[in-house]
Amino acid sequence: MNTVTQELSLYLEDEAATESFGRALAALVRQGGQGLTVFLEGNLGTGKTTLSRGVMRGLGHDGAVKSPTYTIVEPYEHLTPPAYHFDLYRLGDPEELEYMGIRDYFQGRNLCLIEWPERGQGILPAADLWIRLDVSGEGRSALVSAATSRGMELQARLGAMHSPDQEG
Numbered sequence: 748m749n750t751v752t753q754e755l756s757l758y759l760e761d762e763a764a765t766e767s768f769g770r771a772l773a774a775l776v777r778q779g780g781q782g783l784t785v786f787l788e789g790n791l792g793t794g795k796t797t798l799s800r801g802v803m804r805g806l807g808h809d810g811a812v813k814s815p816t817y818t819i820v821e822p823y824e825h826l827t828p829p830a831y832h833f834d835l836y837r838l839g840d841p842e843e844l845e846y847m848g849i850r851d852y853f854q855g856r857n858l859c860l861i862e863w864p865e866r867g868q869g870i871l872p873a874a875d876l877w878i879r880l881d882v883s884g885e886g887r888s889a890l891v892s893a894a895t896s897r898g899m900e901l902q903a904r905l906g907a908m909h910s911p912d913q914e915g
């Protein structure tokens with residue numbers, strides 16, 4: 748199992764805040780040369796796709812970003828870094844991920860965002876970052892946990908960007 752060493756807790760007051768959080772993550776990912784795997788956890792309708800949309804837009808994608816519920820993965824290979832958005836909600840068996848060559852996605856500089864990662868348990872590689880979203884009042888709470896040194900570095904930078912004294 749992964750060891751969670753620290754957690755960052757954020758409040759996202761509306762859809763725009765969820766999207767900006769995704770853009771902030773994208774800005775940090777662009778700076779580094781390493782790949783990143785992010786698990787997006789949370790119930791139906793908690794903002795996982797909205798956050799993913801923010802990330803893709805932050806990486807320069809202009810078009811639509813819809814959850815690939817039926818196709819499992821949507822590639823955004825034209826971006827830097829190349830990004831892949833997974834939604835495992837409809838996955839029947841984690842073994843299906845083996846058949847689609849899941850390991851090939853998690854290499855190089857690639858950024859992989861995965862909704863419903865628990866459905867791929869045992870086959871998915873470990874995440875660098877986990878983002879847990881929950882409904883909280885009118886908005887959403889986000890709990891960011893890091894499991895690798897790469898994840899911890901990004902988490903610390905996200906925390907610095909969202910510290911109260913930097914909010915305007």
Ligand SMILES: Nc1ncnc2c1ncn2[C@@H]1O[C@H](COP(=O)(O)OP(=O)(O)OP(=O)(O)O)[C@@H](O)[C@H]1O
Nearest residue numbers: 759760761762765791792793794795796797886887
């Ligand atoms: N911070 C927020 N505050 C309030 N509403 C939000 C927030 N972030 C996203 N939403 C809204 O929540 C709804 C569901 O968002 P989204 O589709 O991103 O959820 P999801 O977690 O991907 O759901 P699913 O599990 O079905 O894929 C959308 O209407 C979106 O506008």
Ligand SMILES: [Mg+2]
Nearest residue numbers: 795796814862
């Ligand atoms: Mg979704």
